[in-house]
Amino acid sequence: MTSLDHPRLSGLGRNPSAPEDLLVRLAAHRAGRHGMSRRRGRLSDAVVEALLAHGGGRTAVGLHGDRISPEMRRRIAEHPDPAIRDAYADFIRDMVRRAVAVGIRDLEEVHGLPREALASAPDPDLRLADAQGWHDRPLAVQVALLADTDARVRAAATRHRDPGVPPAWRDRCLADPATRANTARHAPLTREWFERLVRSGEEEVHQAVADNPHLSAEMVARLLDSTDPYVRISMARSRHVDAGTRDRLYALVEAERAAGSITAEVALTWHGTEPDWLCDVPLAERLAYLDCPHTVFRRVLASCPDLPAEAWRRLDDDPELSVRRTAARRPDAPPEVLERLVRAHGDVRHVRPRHVRPRLVDHPNFPRAALRTFTDAPDPQVRFLALEDPELPLPCLRRLATAAEPFLRGGVARHPAATEPLLDELLSDPDPDVADHAAAHPALRPARMRRILAEAGL
DSSP states (O other): OOOSSOHHHHHHHTOTTOOHHHHHHHTTSHHHHHHHHTOOSOOOHHHHHHHHHHHHHHHHTTOOGGGSOHHHHHHHHTOSOHHHHTHHHHHHHHHHHTTOOOOHHHHHHHHTOOHHHHTTOSSHHHHHHHHHHOTTOOHHHHHHHHTOSSHHHHHHHTSSSSSOOOGGGHHHHHHSTTTHHHHHHHSOOOHHHHHHHHTTOOHHHHHHHHHOTTOOHHHHHHHTTOOOHHHHHHHHTSTTSOHHHHHHHHHHHHHHHHTTOHHHHHHHHHOOOOOGGGGGSOHHHHHGGGGOSSHHHHHHHHTOTTOOHHHHHHHHTOSSHHHHHHHHTSTTOOHHHHHHHHHHHOOOOEEETTEEEOOGGGSTTSOGGGGGGGGGOSSHHHHHHGGGOTTOOHHHHHHHHTOSOHHHHHHHHHOTTOOHHHHHHHTTOSSHHHHHHHHTOTTSOHHHHHHHHHHTTO
């Protein structure tokens, strides 16, 4: 982490060019130790010894696995001070006790058991941690977790769509209060179970049923009278409603939002379920959604790669930026479309659960030669993208280094073409993050690094 008081020391701690003797000296300062906690790669034994000598158990929490040598792992395991010897294991055990999800490999390392054994451990906290951390578990393990005596474990086992609930277990999981909502959200429902769940009176269950992608047209019709804004939007996004019904449902929720309803605002803005079914319908039916007044449908349509040229032209000119960005991610997007979009609006990653689409500047068709022309763009977010050019000329870097925005100066401090004189200026930047990035740059010479240590009294 960046030290607000000593950013140059925290930056040096993660500088890949910092020599071993300098890191040993740096370990005597808390800011340096914090920087080294973010350092990539294995730490030498001498550096680990210095970190333990000055940081004790607080630093030992991060010294485990491939980050240190087998010899240092042995020495820490046999260390006479329990605060050091047990630091990492105590941290993981504390996270398990608090039901905070941790990586399955961390669980295996600390407890000395394979993940299959953790799933049947006597301690329910361990079984819960296994269900939270092991996402690709096999069916036999999933069934054991679904049958667990602890409700928290059963709930965690059904939280995600995969590995899911086997057909033979659906009735049991739908009847279990701990797993009912999760199962209702993902598993196919019989008519009988659908009716029981809808009549349950539980808001979470009702909303989960509305999110279920397997609902029949009859089930959707049964939910159309719901007054819950979340359910209304779920129904509006169903494949089983016509355009008029869809418009009516959206209008009801939009009217509630206009009246000040936070619930309606959340339903319209943060509803996580998108009409992905649209990608699977025949092309002619899909193209009718080019005129849909609801953005989410045009955005899903824009994610289909097989649209005709006229559809792409319209989507590239869509009034909603999110639709235009989605359309520009198609494999054959023209370079001029990509450049125009980025130059006007910058770039962002498109993130959905378990899915990340890359930025437009990373598209194979993006004209990389245009990046340096962004240096003088009016929008600082667009200027920042000029730094994606690894060979950005020094005059361009210098202009960006004088920007009012710290994130631009920080981008210069991270740029591979930054020179040592430029870095020397940024080392004194008033923004701690900028100085930290400058100190972490591999172009910084050891002599300059040692001057920084000397100035800090190290």
